[in-house]
Structures are given as C-alpha cells and as structure tokens.
Amino acid sequence: MAIIGLSRAKEENMSNTLTKPIEVLQVAESVVSCEGGLGRLGHPKVYLHMQGPLGQVARQVTCPYCSRMFVLTGEPAHQGH
Numbered sequence: 001m002a003i004i005g006l007s008r009a010k011e012e013n014m015s016n017t018l019t020k021p022i023e024v025l026q027v028a029e030s031v032v033s034c035e036g037g038l039g040r041l042g043h044p045k046v047y048l049h050m051q052g053p054l055g056q057v058a059r060q061v062t063c064p065y066c067s068r069m070f071v072l073t074g075e076p077a078h079q080g081h
Helices: 008-019
Strands: 024-027 031-034 046-049 060-062 069-072
Touching: none
Parallel strands: 024 069
Antiparallel strands: 031 046, 060 069
C-alpha cells in the first residue's frame, strides 16, 4: 500500500508504527516523562500528567507521540512543593 505524498522511508516508518504493539509501563508517580524510548529516533521529551476531571488523579495516560501507555500502580507518590 502506498500513501500518496510520503517518501518511501516515511511510509515504512508509518507501517511499522501501525503494526507495533503498544508498550505499557507501570509507574508509581502521577507525572511521567516520555521520549519515545528510541534515543535519537524517539520524539521530543514530554511530561504527562495523570489528571482526570475536576483535578482527580487518573490511573493512566497515553503519550500523544508514540502511544506508549503509562499505568499508575498503587497510590501516587506525593507531588508537593
């Protein structure tokens, strides 16, 4: 399958992304960072906050770049100042 307007390398990268299983990481903190896990081939470092409606702590968050899922185990560590 060819996607019009994309280079062959970009097309192959998209194909690998679509078939790659989602990575799930268990974490103990409600704020996590993600860089894609591929070193130079990853993505910009982003900080993800597990926050639900009305400021409640959510149990998971997904990276918008690589779809890596972070799942909170137990109670989150205190995030005070």
